[in-house]
Amino acid sequence: MTEDAVWQPLRDELSRWENAGRNIQFWLRDDDAVEPTDALERLLALSNNYAVPVLLAVIPSLTGRPLADRLKSEKLAAVATHGWSHQNHAGNGEKKQELGPHRALETVLAELEEGRRRIQDLFPEHALSILVPPWNRIDTSVLPHLHSLKFTALSVFGPPKHSQTQHIPVVNTHIDLMDWHGTRGCRDHAELVAEIVNEMRHRFEYGENMIGVLAHHLVHDASAWVFLTTLFETTVETGGCRWVSAQELI
Numbered sequence: 001m002t003e004d005a006v007w008q009p010l011r012d013e014l015s016r017w018e019n020a021g022r023n024i025q026f027w028l029r030d031d032d033a034v035e036p037t038d039a040l041e042r043l044l045a046l047s048n049n050y051a052v053p054v055l056l057a058v059i060p061s062l063t064g065r066p067l068a069d070r071l072k073s074e075k076l077a078a079v080a081t082h083g084w085s086h087q088n089h090a091g092n093g094e095k096k097q098e099l100g101p102h103r104a105l106e107t108v109l110a111e112l113e114e115g116r117r118r119i120q121d122l123f124p125e126h127a128l129s130i131l132v133p134p135w136n137r138i139d140t141s142v143l144p145h146l147h148s149l150k151f152t153a154l155s156v157f158g159p160p161k162h163s164q165t166q167h168i169p170v171v172n173t174h175i176d177l178m179d180w181h182g183t184r185g186c187r188d189h190a191e192l193v194a195e196i197v198n199e200m201r202h203r204f205e206y207g208e209n210m211i212g213v214l215a216h217h218l219v220h221d222a223s224a225w226v227f228l229t230t231l232f233e234t235t236v237e238t239g240g241c242r243w244v245s246a247q248e249l250i
């Protein structure tokens with residue numbers, strides 16, 4: 001299949017939205033930034049070229065002044081708190097978690113409080129009070145405390161869970177570019193396009209309109225960059241869609 005044919009289903013679905021006078025809203029989250037790198041430059045350049053806002057989930061304990069200085073001039077980037085140190089505390093054979101039930105709740109909450117404060121101090125112009133748990137996992141015991149830690153929203157992956165939304169607004173991502181358990185590169189483009197189209201059809205039917213795209217600039221291979229570029233190219237040229245900032249969503 002040519003790359004052009006791969007993207008046709010998305011073009012068709014976007015036309016359907018446009019013809020119906022509806023607007024699908026995409027948003028972009030990118031995880032694990034800690035410092036300026038070539039990959040980050042590439043991501044920021046793409047975001048600026050296509051006027052696509054990006055929420056950077058930054059790891060508080062590992063980041064510092066260089067990233068803060070680099071982002072100062074960026075108008076389309078915002079920063080969220082990505083846990084504390086992105087350390088796995090789960091046991092062997094368990095799904096990785098930093099904010100799981102493996103440690104005392106007070107320890108987890110103290111780290112999150114310090115993490116949010118550090119992000120706020122380093123990125124005063126860009127910080128949003130959104131918590132992005134490492135590996136998109138957070139124990140339910142932490143959730144009732146997020147408001148008192150001054151978080152105003154949570155962002156994980158997949159359909160929103162009632163156990164989370166009852167405590168805090170949730171702005172999730174739904175499309176993950178990377179094949180974590182296979183090649184560890186970008187997933188097959190046709191498969192990703194089909195997934196986006198499916199999510200769009202579901203939202204068309206249920207009167208919803210938000211889809212979150214999840215990227216990880218530090219591990220992108222060439223294919224991931226091509227996918228992101230083509231996604232932006234394909235979406236920004238139509239009237240049926242808009243890229244929105246995380247701020248607009250919360």
Ligand SMILES: [Zn+2]
Pocket residue numbers: 031032082086134135
């Ligand atoms: Zn992460």
